[in-house]
Amino acid sequence: MPLINVRTSLQALKDGSALLQELSSELANQTGKPEAYVMTLxxxxxxxxxxxxxxxCAYVEVKSIGTLGFIRNFTVCGFDALRSVNRYK
Structure with missing residues (x-):
């Protein structure tokens, strides 16, 4: 099960639900796993x-059980997550 965990020092985001949905979709895309198995936090x-x-600032952690693919997946997903957080602040 792929997991992306985003922690930020920002007190609130404009639309945390939309951010989580965006990250869920991107993590599913990057890992090649169905979004039905993706967890976002x-x-x-x-x-x-x-x-x-x-x-x-923000801390982004990406985990997955099973095949992780190339480390590039995590780098891309992590940077995308940080860009996404900035769009929602």
């Missing part, structure tokens, strides 16, 4: 820093 308001800064 979004946590907002998570205290975190990046490079010593308290500026808004």
């Amino acid at each position: 979004l946590e907002t308001g998570v205290p975190m820093t990046f490079a010593g800064s308290h500026e808004p």
Whole structure:
């Protein structure tokens, strides 16, 4: 089961449900698995820093049981997820 877990320091997003749907579709596409098996998770308001800064940031984790394909899938999916978070803030 593919999982994408997005944690962000942003207190809220404009449309978290739309973001989760977008990430679900992209993860299914990147892993080649049916979207019916994809899980998405979004946590907002998570205290975190990046490079010593308290500026808004996000942590994206992608996991899958079974074949993962090329590592490129995760890199692309992770960067897409970060771009998506920025669109919904």
